[in-house]
Amino acid sequence: MTPWTRFLLRRLNAVWVLALGGSAYAQIAPSTEPFSTSPDASGSLPEVVISANRQAQRSFDAPASIQAVGRAVLQAAGPQVNLSEAMNRVPGITVLNRQNYAQDLQLSIRGSGSRSPFGIRGTRLIVDGIPATMPDGQGQASTISLPSAQRIEVLRGPLAQMYGNSAGGVLQVFTADGPQRPEVRLSVDAGADGLRRYGVQAAGQSGALNYVIDHSDFSTDGWRVNSAAQRQHANAKLRWTASEDTQVTLVANVFDQPVSGDPLGLTRALFEADPRQAVANSTLYKAGKDVSQNQVGVVLDHQFSASSSLTARVYTGERDLDNRLSIPLAVQQAPTAAGGVVQLDRSYSGTGLRYTQRLPVGAGQVQLTTGLDLERMSERRRGFINNFGAVGDPKRDEDNRVTSSGVYAQADWAINEDWSAVAGLRANRVNFRVQDFFVRPGNPDDSGTASFSATNPVLGITRHLSANTNVYANVGRGFETPTFTELAYTANGSGPNLGLQSARSTHTEAGLKTQLAPGHRLDAALFHIQTSNEIVVASSSGGRTIYTNAGQTRRSGLEVAYSAQWAPAWRTHLALSTLNAQFADAFKSSSGAVVAAGNRIPGTVDRNLFAELAWQPRAVPGMTAALELVHQGSMVVDDLNSDRTDAATVFNLRLGFEQKIGAWTLRQQLRVDNVADKAYIGSVIANDGNKRYFEPAPGRQWGLGVSASYRF
Numbered sequence: 027m028t029p030w031t032r033f034l035l036r037r038l039n040a041v042w043v044l045a046l047g048g049s050a051y052a053q054i055a056p057s058t059e060p061f062s063t064s065p066d067a068s069g070s071l072p073e074v075v076i077s078a079n080r081q082a083q084r085s086f087d088a089p090a091s092i093q094a095v096g097r098a099v100l101q102a103a104g105p106q107v108n109l110s111e112a113m114n115r116v117p118g119i120t121v122l123n124r125q126n127y128a129q130d131l132q133l134s135i136r137g138s139g140s141r142s143p144f145g146i147r148g149t150r151l152i153v154d155g156i157p158a159t160m161p162d163g164q165g166q167a168s169t170i171s172l173p174s175a176q177r178i179e180v181l182r183g184p185l186a187q188m189y190g191n192s193a194g195g196v197l198q199v200f201t202a203d204g205p206q207r208p209e210v211r212l213s214v215d216a217g218a219d220g221l222r223r224y225g226v227q228a229a230g231q232s233g234a235l236n237y238v239i240d241h242s243d244f245s246t247d248g249w250r251v252n253s254a255a256q257r258q259h260a261n262a263k264l265r266w267t268a269s270e271d272t273q274v275t276l277v278a279n280v281f282d283q284p285v286s287g288d289p290l291g292l293t294r295a296l297f298e299a300d301p302r303q304a305v306a307n308s309t310l311y312k313a314g315k316d317v318s319q320n321q322v323g324v325v326l327d328h329q330f331s332a333s334s335s336l337t338a339r340v341y342t343g344e345r346d347l348d349n350r351l352s353i354p355l356a357v358q359q360a361p362t363a364a365g366g367v368v369q370l371d372r373s374y375s376g377t378g379l380r381y382t383q384r385l386p387v388g389a390g391q392v393q394l395t396t397g398l399d400l401e402r403m404s405e406r407r408r409g410f411i412n413n414f415g416a417v418g419d420p421k422r423d424e425d426n427r428v429t430s431s432g433v434y435a436q437a438d439w440a441i442n443e444d445w446s447a448v449a450g451l452r453a454n455r456v457n458f459r460v461q462d463f464f465v466r467p468g469n470p471d472d473s474g475t476a477s478f479s480a481t482n483p484v485l486g487i488t489r490h491l492s493a494n495t496n497v498y499a500n501v502g503r504g505f506e507t508p509t510f511t512e513l514a515y516t517a518n519g520s521g522p523n524l525g526l527q528s529a530r531s532t533h534t535e536a537g538l539k540t541q542l543a544p545g546h547r548l549d550a551a552l553f554h555i556q557t558s559n560e561i562v563v564a565s566s567s568g569g570r571t572i573y574t575n576a577g578q579t580r581r582s583g584l585e586v587a588y589s590a591q592w593a594p595a596w597r598t599h600l601a602l603s604t605l606n607a608q609f610a611d612a613f614k615s616s617s618g619a620v621v622a623a624g625n626r627i628p629g630t631v632d633r634n635l636f637a638e639l640a641w642q643p644r645a646v647p648g649m650t651a652a653l654e655l656v657h658q659g660s661m662v663v664d665d666l667n668s669d670r671t672d673a674a675t676v677f678n679l680r681l682g683f684e685q686k687i688g689a690w691t692l693r694q695q696l697r698v699d700n701v702a703d704k705a706y707i708g709s710v711i712a713n714d715g716n717k718r719y720f721e722p723a724p725g726r727q728w729g730l731g732v733s734a735s736y737r738f
Contacts, residue, residue, distance in 0.1 A: 075088055075092055075094055075179050077092055077179045077180075077181040077196055077198050078090045078092055078181060078185055079185075079393065079395065079436060079438050079448070080380065080382070080395055080397075080436075081382060081393065081395070086496065086539055086541070086547075087496070089185070089438075089446065089448050089486050089487075089488045089496075089498045089500065090181060090182070090183050090184075090185040090186075090486070090498070090500060090535075090537075091118060091181070091182040091183045091535060091537055091549070091551040091553070091585060092179060092180065092181045092182070093116045093117070093179070093180055093549065093587055094116075094177050094178060094179040094180070095112050095113070095115060095116065095177065095178050096176070096177045097175070097176050097177065097202065099112050099115065100112050100172055100175055100178070101693075101695075102650075102652075102680060102682060102695065104697060104699075104729060105215035105217060105221065105223045105244075105729060105731060106172035106173045106215075106223070106242075107172065107223060107244055107257075108121075108123055108131060108167075108172075109121050109131060109133065109167050109170065109172070109178075109197075110122060110123040110131055111172075112178070113178070113180070114601070114634070114636045114656055115599060115601050115636045115638065116180050116587070116601060117549075117551075117585035117586060117587050117601040117602060117603040117634070118135060118136055118180065118182045118195070118551075118583075118585045118603050119133070119134070119135050119180050119182070119195065119197070120132075120133070120134050120135075120140075120603075120631050120634060121133045122631075122708055122709035123708060123709070123723075124708070124709050124721045125248070125249050125250055125253055125289075125708065125721065125722070125723070125724060126250075126253060126286075126288060126289060126721065127168070127246075127248075127253070127255035127257070127283065127286035127287075128144075128255075128286040128287060128288035128313070128314045128315045128349070129143070129144040129145075129288065130144060130145050130146065130166060130167055130168050131146070131167050131168075132629070132709045133146045133149055133167060133197075134148060134149065134194075134629070134630070135148070135149050135180070135182055135186075135194050135195025135197075136182055136194060136195060136553060136555060136581055136583065136605065137194075137555075137581045137605050137607040137627060137630040138194025138195065138506075138555075138581075139194060140607075140627065140628070140629030140630045140631075140661075140712065141561075141562065141563065141627070141628065141629055141712045141713070142164075143571070143711055143712070143714075145164045145165060145166060146159065146164065146165040146166065146167055147163060147164060147165075147192065147509065148163070148192055148194040148195075148506060149165070149192070149193075149194055149195050149196070149197055150165070150186070150189045150190070150192065150193045150195070150196045150197070151165040151166075151167060151170070151197050151199075152189075152196065152197070152198045152199070153169075153170055153171075153198075153199045153201075153277075153279070154199070154200060154201050154263065154275075154277045154323070154325075155277075155323065155325055155339050155341075156277065156321065156323045156339075156341045156343075156376075157376065157401065158170065159192065160374060160401075160403045160428070161191070161374075161401040161402065161403050161428045161429060161430035161456060162191075162403065162428045162430075162456070162458070162507065162508075162509040162510050163191050163192030163506060163507055163508075163509050164509040164510070164511065166319075168257075168281070168283065169259075169279060169281045169319050170199050171201070171240060171242070171259055171260075171261035171279065173213070173225050173227065173240050173242055173261075174201050174202060174227065174238055174240035174261045174263075175199050175200065175201060175202065176200050176201060176202035176203070177199075177200050178197065178198070178199050178200075179196075179197070179198045179200075180195065180196070180197050181195060181196040181197075181198070182195045182535075182551075182553070182585070183195075183500055183502075183533055183535040183551070183553060184484045184485075184486065184500040184501055184502025184504075184533040184534070184535060185448070185450070185484060185486070185500060185502065186504075186533075187452065187482050187484055187502045187503060187504035187533065188434055188436060188450050188452050188482075188484060188502075190399065190430070190432045190452065190454050191430060191432075191454055191456055191505065191506065191507050192506045192507070193504060194504070194506070194531075194555075201238055201261065201263045201277065202229070202238055202263075203229075203236055203238065203263075203265070204229035204230045204231055204236045204237050204238050205229060205230060205231070205737070206230075206231050207230065207231075207737045207738060208228070208229070208230025208231070208232070208737070208738045209227075209228070209229050209230055209735055209736065209737045209738070210226075210227070210228050210735070210736050210738075211225075211226070211227045211228075211229075211733055211734070211735040211736075212225070212226055212733065212734050212735075213225040213226075213227075213731065213732070213733035213734075214731070214732055214733070215729065215730070215731040216729070216730050216731075217246075217727065217728060217729035217730070218249075218724075218726075218727045218728050218729070219246055219247045219248060219249050219724075219727075220245070220246055220247030220248075220254075221244075221245075221246045221247075221729070222243075222244070222245050222246070223242055223243065223244045223245075224242065224243045225240065225241065225242040225243075225733075226240075226241050226242075227239065227240040227241070230738075234266055234267045234268070235264060235265070235266050235267075236264070236265040236266075236267070237262070237263070237264050237265070238261075238262065238263045239260075239261075239262045240260065240261045240262070241258075241259070241260045241261075242258070242259050242260075243257075243258050243259075244256070244257040244258075244259070245257070245285075248287060248289075249302060249724040250289040250301075250302050250303065250304055250722070251289055251302065251303055251304035251308070251309065252287035252288065252289045252304040252308045252309050252313065252314065253287050253288075253289045253304070254285060254286075254287050255283065255285055255286040255287070256283065256284055256285040256286075257281075257282070257283045257286075258281075258282045258283075259279075259280070259281050259282075260278075260279070260280040260281075261278070261279050261280075262276075262277070262278045262279075263275065263276070263277050264276045264277075270329075271328060271329040271330070272326070272327070272328045272329075273325075273326075273327045274324065274325070274326055274327075275324070275325040275327070276322070276323070276324055276325075277322070277323045277324075277325070277341075278321070278322040278323075279319075279320070279321050279322075280319075280320050281317075281318060281319045281320070282317075282318045283315075283316060283317050283318070284316045284318075285314070285316065286314050286315055286316065286317075287304075287308075287312075287313065287314040288308060288313035288314045288315070288350075288352070289303075289304035289305075289308050289313075290304060290305045290307070290308045290313060290352060290718055291305075291710075291711040291714055291718035291719055291720055291721050292305065292718055292720045292721075292722065293716075293717050293718050293719075293720070294669060294717075294719075294720065296718075296720075297707065297720045297722055301705060301722035302722070305352075305718060307352035307354070308352055310352070310414060311350060311351070311352045311353070311366060311412050311414060311415060312350055312414070312415030313350055313351060313352040314349075314350055315347060315348060315349040315350065316347075316348050317345065317346065317347045317348075318345070318346050319343065319344070319345040319346075320343060320344055321341060321342065321343025321344070321374075322341065322342060322343070323339060323340065323341030323342075324339070324340055324341075325337065325338070325339045326338040326339075333383060333384040333385070334381070334382065334383045334384070335381075335382050336379070336380070336381050336382075337379075337380045337382075338378075338379055338380075339376075339377065339378055340375075340376070340377040341375060341376050341377075342373070342374070342375040342376075343373070343374050343375070344371075344372065344373045344374075345370070345372040345373075345374070346370065346371055346372070347368070347369065347370040347372075348367070348368075348369050349367070349368040349369075349370075350366065350367055350412055350415065351366045351367070351368065351412060352366070352412075353365075353366040353412065355411070355412075355413070355414075358411050358412065358421065359411075361466065361467070361468030361469045362468065362469050363421060364409040364421050364422040365409035365410045365411050365412065365418075365419075365420070365421030365422060366409075366410075366411060366412025367409065367410040367411070367412045367417050367418075368407070368408075368409055369407070369408045369409075369410070370405050370406070370407055370408075371405060371406045372403065372404070372405035372406075373403070373404055373405070374401070374402065374403040374404075375401075375402055376399070376400060376401040376402070377400050378397060378398050378399040378400055379397060379398050380395065380396070380397040380398075381395070381396050381397070382394065382395045387439065388441075388442075389441075389442050390439060390440040390441045390442055390446075391439075391440045392437055392438070392439045392440075393437070393438040393439075394435070394436075394437050395434075395435070395436045395437075395438075396433075396434070396435045396436075397433070397434050397435075398431075398432070398433050399430070399431065399432040399433075399434075400429075400430070400431050401429070401430040401431075402427070402428070402429045402430070403426075403427070403428050403429075404425065404426065404427045404428075405425070405426050405427075405510075406423075406424075406425055407422065407423075407424050407425075407426055408420065408422060408423050409421040409422030409423075409464075410422075420464065421464070422464050423462075423463040423464040424460055424461060424462045424463060424464065424472070424473075425459075425460070425461040425463070426458075426459070426460055426510050427458070427459045427461075428456065428457065428458050428459075428510065429456070429457050430454065430455070430456045430457075431454070431455050432452055432453065432454045432455075433452070433453050434450060434451065434452035434453070435450065435451055436448065436449070436450035436451075436484075437449050437450070443490065444489065444490050445487070445488070445489060445490065446487075446488045446490065447485075447486065447487050447488070448484070448485070448486040448487075448488075448500070449483075449484070449485050449486075450483065450484045450485075450502075451481065451482070451483050451484075452481070452482050453479075453480075453481045453482075454479060454480050454481075454482070454505070455477070455478070455479040456477070456478045456479070456507045457475070457476075457477045457478075458475060458476040458477070458510065458513060459474075459475045460472065460473055460474050460475070460510075460513075460522050461473050472522055474522045474524050475524075476508075476513060476522070476524045476526075478505070478507045478528045480503075480505040480528070480530070482502065482503040482504055482505065483502065483503055484500065484501070484502030484503070485500065485501055485502070486498060486499065486500035486501070487499055487500075494540060494541040494542075495538070495539070495540040495541075496538070496539045496540070497536070497537065497538050497539075498536070498537050498539075499534075499535070499536040499537075500533075500534070500535050500536075501532070501533065501534045501535075502532075502533050503530070503531065503532055503533075504530070504531045504532075504533060505528050505529065505530050505531065506528060506529040506531070506561070507528045508523075508526045508528065508561055508573065511571075512526060512561060512573040513526060513573075515571070515572050516572065517564060517572050517574075523572065523573065526561065526573055526574070526575065527559045527575050528559065529557050529558065529559045529560050529561050529575070530557065530558050530559060531555055531556065531557040531558075532555070532556045532557075533553070533554075533555050534553065534554050534555075535551055535552065535553040535554075536551065536552050537549070537550060537551035537552070538550045538551075544591075545590060545591030545592075545597075546588075546589070546590045546591070547587075547588070547589050547590075548586070548587070548588045549585075549586070549587045549588075550584070550585065550586045550587075551584070551585045552582075552583075552584055553581075553582060553583060553585070554580070554581070554582040555580070555581040555582070556578065556579075556580055556610075557578065557579045557580075557581070558577065558578055559575040559576075559577070560575065560576045560577065560578070560579040560609075560627075561573055561574075561575060561576075562574060562575075562576040562613075562665060562713070563665075563712070563713040571715075574613075576609060576611070576613045576621075576665075577609070577610070577611030577612075577613055578609070578610035578611045579607070579608065579609055579610055579627060580606075580607070580608055580610050581605060581606070581607040581608075581627075581630075582605075582606050583603060583604045583605040583606060584602070584603070584604045585601075585602070585603050585604075586600070586601070586602040586603075587599075587600070587601050587602075588600045594642075594644065595641055595642050595643050595644060596639070596640070596641060596642075597640050597642075598637070598638060598639050598640070599636075599637070599638045599640075600635075600636070600637045600638075601634075601635070601636040601637075602633075602634070602635050602636075603633065603634045603635075604632065604633045605630055605631065605632055605633065606632070607626060607627040607630040607632075608623075608624055608625060608626050608627060609621060609622075609623055609624070609625050609627065609665070610623055611623055615664075615665050615666055619666060621665040621666060625662075625665060625666070625667045626662045626667055627662075628661070628662050628663055628664050628665060628667075628710065628712035628713060629661055629662075629709075629710055629712040630661065630662075631658060631659050631660070631661055632659040632660055632661075633657070633659035633673075634657065634658060634659065635655070635656070635657035636654070636655070636656055636657075637654070637655040638652055638653070638654050638655075639652065639653045640652040648683055648684035648685055648686075649681075649682070649683050649684075650680075650681075650682045651679075651680070651681050651682075652679070652680050653677065653678075653679060654677065654678040654679075654680070655675065655676075655677055656675070656676050656677075656678065657673065657674070657675045658673065658674050658675075658706075658708075659673045660672060660673050661707075661709075661710050663710050663711075663712065663713075663714075663719035663720075664712065664713045664714075664719070665713060669719065671706070671707040671710060671720070672706065672707070674704060674706035674707075674723075675704075676699070676700045676701070676702065676704050676706075677700075677701045677702060678697065678698065678699045678700070678701065679697070679698045679701055680695065680696065680697045680698075681695070681696045681697075682694065682695040682696075683695075689736055689737045689738070690734060690735065690736055691734070691735040691736075691737075692732075692733070692734050692735075693731075693732065693733045693734075693735075694730075694731070694732050695729075695730070695731045695732075696728075696729070696730055697728065697729040697730075697731075698726065698727070698728050698729075699726070699727045699728075699729070700723075700724065700725060700726050700727060701726065702726075703725045703726040704725070705722075705725065706722075706723050707720045707721065707722055707723065708721055708722060708723030708724075709721045709723075
């Protein structure tokens with residue numbers, strides 16, 4: 027029996043015990059696009075999105091800043107390993123590839139989450155309705171299966187707050203539906219630094235059963251020393267149509283990353299000497315991690331009538347992690363030190379319910395959505411001495427538990443042909459508990475609890491100036507609790523940091539959506555975010571990072587997306603973001619120095635620009651070529667703004683071909699990224715205690731992908 031089979035049998039029993047709950051996350055709308063979308067299709071403006079009000083609607087009509095990338099874009103953007111390949115074409119979101127598979131991507135929306143030294147903070151990640159963000163607000167992007175994704179939506183602004191804790195924005199991934207005719211696809215990608223990805227996928231419709239089953243195997247030697255990685259990933263979606271009104275969907279995901287080295291950041295001097303090197307402690311202590319995650323979920327969609335529906339979801343999963351840190355051995359020996367090897371054994375589950383009803387009101391219509399979310403996570407956390415890569419004596423042993431509950435209601439009112447409005451309210455509660463089993467002389471019992479709650483409203487109005495132009499304005503409140511990582515240590519000795527408060531924020535935005543001409547679409551938004559009790563790093567040394575609340579911060583900016591089909595063979599896409607993120611109040615830094623009001627928030631990129639010119643010649647059917655420009659602004663490295671990266675502009679080229687031969691579809695793609703081989707810093711580790719802030723970006727990179735699909 028395979029690990030996949032054993033996991034499904036074990037976890038399905040747990041799913042049915044939890045059943046007749048469900049998630050209030052978005053319902054997956056049936057795909058209107060063939061499974062094997064041509065890579066030369068634009069794919070940049072999918073008509074249907076659901077993140078704004080949890081029901082399928084045209085993206086043009088959604089009263090919020092929301093864009094999506096479709097299957098064609100994901101295929102053309104690279105080997106479909108990292109979100110950073112394709113998301114640079116969406117304004118408002120920054121996804122930086124650290125070149126470090128042990129620490130995940132650096133993802134932030136409107137600057138939220140930029141401080142995170144690892145994992146994803148401040149953004150809700152949702153895959154087929156199942157959160158990839160845990161109840162404490164920390165998430166993982168590495169477990170997202172891009173080869174089977176149909177589209178990815180990014181929601182920014184006040185309406186994102188309706189998704190609960192740490193929803194500075196929402197990124198949702200939707201797995202494709204199988205085509206009516208069954209299909210098998212084989213794919214191979216190769217690239218610089220030993221990159222390889224092999225994939226196999228089966229999808230189709232068999233009677234009442236629709237299915238997509240995907241498996242991929244990825245490996246790389248890494249661009250830097252000690253940055254090699256290996257990953258196996260399987261993703262499946264099975265949807266059974268029980269009747270015209272009822273569908274049941276099973277989604278399952280198995281992820282295993284047995285190898286991922288951690289080259290750590292570099293100081294300015296080390297970066298300038300050799301950006302591909304790793305610091306000595308990285309290899310001395312064999313820094314890196316291996317991680318595996320398995321999850322399964324069941325979704326029930328039932329249509330009571332043409333105007334009312336119910337969605338119920340339940341999911342469960344488990345995650346195991348073994349992380350080797352590069353903490354000097356002498357530091358690990360301190361009585362309160364947690365060691366240099368972290369081992370986590372985590373289980374998580376969730377359930378919820380969403381009901382939608384449409385009602386006529388006057389000349390218009392109101393869509394009422396109410397929902398309930400319940401989430402839980404428990405993990406056994408152990409720490410051991412890292413004896414130069416070998417596991418030594420125990421230094422930490424505790425149980426961590428967090429539960430989250432949320433109830434919400436949202437009303438979308440189509441008042442008349444000229445006006446529509448949205449109003450919503452969400453109440454959240456998040457409870458933390460730490461039970462410490464490692465009590466020794468000099469290391470007392472660190473057990474404790476913390477609770478956070480908030481009730482967040484959102485209001486919005488849209489003016490439909492014409493069939494081709496909408497303007498809208500929204501305002502809403504949000505909150506962000508500390509994660510278990512941020513609660514772990516206190517500045518005054520031992521024990522969890524129970525005095526850390528949740529951050530509260532007010533989001534406002536105004537936007538315009540207009541179709542200037544057939545094939546020409548412009549979206550623009552202005553936003554402002556005021557946050558109190560911003561969670562920042564107070565100190566970072568000896569393997570312990572301590573967090574504090576920094577008072578007020580401000581984030582404001584402009585986002586523009588413009589897509590145009592100039593001629594049958596020529597199209598362009600542009601995405602521009604600006605961000606002014608700064609501390610509004612002065613406070614003391616980790617060194618005791620005063621951080622001045624007006625300093626920039628570290629890790630935030632002040633501007634991003636993506637521009638693409640694509641050519642699809644009629645004389646060569648199946649061919650597409652494109653030139654991409656990617657501009658990344660500067661980032662400051664710490665609260666004191668003691669150093670910053672330089673802005674950088676790189677150019678990418680891609681060339682693709684497609685041939686249809688009977689039932690076969692063959693595709694080939696060549697990409698060259700950073701054509702000019704520019705040396706620059708791709709991301710920073712904000713407030714690193716060793717001043718190793720800089721994570722270099724790679725020079726010129728090449729990639730070749732081929733695939734063959736057969737339809738029965």
